[in-house]
Amino acid sequence: MSVTQEAGGQYRIHAADGRYWDEPQPPILGTGFLKGGGARQIAELWAWDDEDRPVLSELDESTQSPGLFLVGPQVRHDPLIYCFVYKFRQRFAAIAGHIAERLDIDDAALLAEYGAWGPFGNSDCCEDCQC
Known part of the structure; x- marks a missing residue:
């Protein structure tokens, strides 16, 4: 698979x-669960x-390639490991908020009840989880 920018x-x-x-927008790389991780x-x-x-970074962004974010089981913020779908799904709203801010896009949908990503948009269920 490859991507080219056309006229x-x-x-x-x-x-x-x-x-x-x-597509009018640059594609997002979604690699899934590959051996060694998608990164x-x-x-x-x-x-x-x-x-x-x-x-x-604290924003789940590459420290080497600004604007490149990682979501999934390779994301770790010691001692937290975002290893299950409901745990790394928490990070979607945070990353979407940072991208919206950089692009000067309204992020109100992320702030609505449960936000755009459902009831897992908070860390209450995973406080001190060491799984």
Whole structure:
């Protein structure tokens, strides 16, 4: 799979079988649960610590590639490990809020009851979790 920017600012997403899709916005990389984690597919865009984990800012952003955020089981904020869907889903609203702020976009939907990501948008259920 690859992405090219076409005339007029469109992004063309090329599939390995020859199909393609045109999108007006840059695509988001969603790699799923690959051995070694999704960040390994773009390893050169991350700094790595001594335990072979991607180094992230408090905003879950690459310290090496500004604007690149990581969500998923590789996200750790010691002692918290965001290892389950309901736990790393908590981080979506925080990251979306930071992106909205940088792009000067209204983030009111993130602040509504439960926010855009449902009832898991808070850390109450995971305080001091060491799983």
